[in-house]
Amino acid sequence: MTTTIRGTLHPRFETILTPEAVAFVAALDGAFAGRRAELLQDRRDRARRISAGEKLDFLPETSRIRNDPSWTVAAPGPGLTDRRCELVSPATRKMGVHALRSGAQVWLADLEDATAPAWENVITGQVNLYDAARDQLEYTDEDGETEHGRLNPPTIIMRPRGWHLCEKHIAIDGRPISASLVDFGLYFFHNARTLIDSGAGPYFYLPKIESHAEARLWNDVFVMAQDLLGIPQGTIRATVLIETLTAAFEMDEILYELRDHCSGLNAGRWDYIFSYIRTFAQRGDEFVLPDRDRVTMTTPFMRAYTRLLVATCHKRGAHAIGGPAAVNPTRQDEESRHRAMSQVRAEKEREAAEGFDGSWVAHPAVVDTCLKAYATVLGERTCQRDVNRVSDITARDLLSLDGIQQTISLQGVRTNVTVALRYLAAWVGGTGAVAIEHLMEDAATVEISRAQLWQWVHHRSQLAEGPQVTRELVERVIEEEMTRLTQGQDDVQVARYEAARDILTQVALEEYLPGFFTNYGYVRYLTDRPLRMKGPLNPQDLRQSERVPATAAAGQGAA
Template sequence: MTTTTRGTMHPRFDEILTPEAIAFVAKLDSAFAGRRAELLQTRRDRARRISAGENLDFRSDTRHIRADASWSVAAPGPGLRDRRCELISPATRSMGVHALTSGAQVWIADLEDATAPSWENVISAQVNLYDAVRGRLDETREDGSTITAEDSPTTIVVRPRGMHLCEKHISIDSRPISASLLDFGLYFFHNAQALIDGGRGPYFYLPKIESHEEARLWNDIFVMAQEELGIRRGTIRATVLVETITAAFEMDEILYELREHAAGLNAGRWDYIFSYIRTFAHRGDEFVLPDRDHITMTTPFMRAYTQLLVSTCHQRGAYAIGGPAAANPTRQDDEHRHRALALVRAEKEREAAEGFDGSWVAHPAVVQTCQEAYATVLGDNTCQRDFRHGPITAQDLVSLEGVPQTITLGGVRTNVSVALRYLASWVEGTGAVAIENLMEDAATVEISRAQLWQWLHHGSQLAEGPTVTRALLDRVIEEEMAVLTRNAPPERARHFEQARDVLTQTALGDYLPGFFTPYAYVRYLIDRPLRMDGPLSPDDLRQSEQVATPVTNGSAA
């Protein structure tokens, strides 16, 4: 096995990319590469069956797991007993310091949707986390003063990149390494023992999971990683983001597979809506969603999903965590700031009243508002595990009954404009972007482009009369580009042109790609000598799945 690192070495990268750490990550990747490739192919096969008419339902082969009331997940790990407010941000020095001094119970150091995965961003995040774990994270202000996060009571939880992504800068026998295993492995190798010594533990959020078999893979990765470093099995805790509609049908099973490491489930609004569109993109007009502003957490199929999540978690002793408040009130005048905080408070009070034990926020300025909202319902309690909802059916999870079918030209224009603005920052290396007083991440682009594709594919009619055609979308894109690039400096204008390329490739083609990130990553974010030019096929974007001899590191179902 030959491991090659091709990324540029920046200051302190040698502290993270040690031979021992790389060997540890390579061992994990080699052990599980075959299963990862098989599971990703299983995703694609299932997607084709659903597109051909197969309906989603709770699985009959795992009915015994759902029916067995005797099992529960592990007890909360140290530092995870109070999760009423979790602040998510990229793992930059500045944002890390602000998160750890915000008063939030948890800092979600996001290496996924809020991070544009350039090589420098990926490894710099590991440097920052190394310092944060040891109480050495600091930031020097413009006036020369320094803010430190020493002795922070906030618990760190890391969200690695999704299973479908690769890291081109490190290869094993010429095959790019799994991005999720690199993120997990480097953090775990360098910090697991230090976290334990500090009275916490290595904790993770697992994104984009689509089935309990994928949860089983993660559990086996955790077991091997702990064995390799001599750490007690069950020390790791993982919270799974239920942000795909297929995972919503397997919540019990996902917790069961991870039960010795499971900490809870999280409801991710934008990714879940995106998953709904992507899953049923090729089905009939009855699955077409309206302008995204019309889909809220109180929309019937969304409420069914969150009610099932709360009940499932509480039945199994896990925490149910609500979705993010994306408000960025610091960029508004007093009137708008107070209005934004009032909206956040109302949203978080509604979540708590519906049984959630805590929630995400995306800015330190709303931490206190979130905590106060949950206190109105939970009081001094840190969870409400006795809370249950009534039964939820498979039809409840997919039905669009009660959803307005209005699609407007304004909705089209908003999706185009927001996607272009976010993507221009993403290709520049920024993954968390303030747009219209909201903190946006990659999920914003995913739902925006998926809606554009769905409306185009189905020839949806706008409220104003016209139908959505390629000519209409090209015109709107051209008009928004003219507005966004007017008086823009040449470098910024170039990034908008790159953003248009990504949007065109992932929203206007014959098929809807699973994610925009694989294409945008190999085209614009990797170090220049490794960038892929010319037409790209799906196989070009799946090189990390090209495992010569599939390796199986299996476990009993």
């Protein structure tokens, strides 16, 4: 087995890409690449069955797990007892320093949706986390002033990329390897012991999980990683994002599979809305969602999912963490800023009243508002995991759009187009979290926009203004927005918008609805130039990391 680093080596990359660290990642890939490939195929097979009419329901074969009141997850790890406010940001030096000084209890250092997965971003993020774990993270601004992240720093939780993504810049026998294992493996190898010695530990957020079998895979990765480094079993703690519709039906089972390493579930609201659209994109009109700003946490299927999440977590002793407040209050006038912060406070107070133990925010300026909102319900307590709530949520409730007006407007189409173009232009330029119209947009919110466009075109949904949504209509709106957005821009920015239009067209207007826009965008625009794929691409071209030799896959299946 030959492991090759294909990416360009930038300053300090040698700190992260040591022979020992790379061998550790390769060992994880060697043990689990086959199971990962099988589970990703299981995802696709299940998606086809649901599109063909299969009903979503709680799994009968795991009812004993759901009905057994005796088991709980592990106690919170050191530094994880108080999670009232978690600040999510890319793992850049500037944002990392701001996060560490923000007053939040947790810094969610995001290598997933808030990071454009260019090679330099991925490994530079690891460098920054290496420094943060050692209390050495600092940032020098344009005026030459240096800020340090040393004022009562929060606990770090790192979010790796999802199982569906590959890392083309590291290859084993020519095959790209799992991006999840690269992100997890490098961080764990370099920082686990340091974090433990500092009174915390190696903690993770697990994204895009679609079944308890995928949670079991993560648990087995944790067991092997701890064994290889001689770290006691159960040291790792993971919080699972319930951000796919299928995972909502398996919350108990996901906690059970990770019970020795689990610390909670999070209501990943934006990805969850996207998953609802993607899951039912080819089903009947009854599943078509209205303009994205009309889908809120009080929409019936969203309300049911959060109620079930809180009840499930507290039944099992886990933290229930609320979704992000996405406002960017620093770019608004005073009146708008005050109104936005009032909305955030009301939303966070509602979450706390529903039983959540903490919540995400996407900007340091919102931390204090979040903490005050939770204090109105929790008082001096740091959580409410001991408050059990009875849940009577049914499968029908988790899918319900009862009472929702499925109104689609031309402005809704235009908003989806312009947000996607603006975000994707920044994304191909290397930025993964972008402030657009006073909101922090990341990959998940763009997934909503492009999936809605695909669904509306597929169903020829009728606009409130009268016309149907067709490919021709969306293409016209794209051209209009491209003209507006590129006016007066330099050649570099225009090229980025052209790339954004290409990605949006590929993932929103073609006959096939891709699972994620990131797979295509990554191989076309974010890999180092010698590795970029050119010409027409089909789904198999994007699954090179799943081409595991049969003999290796067979060996892994017994692991």
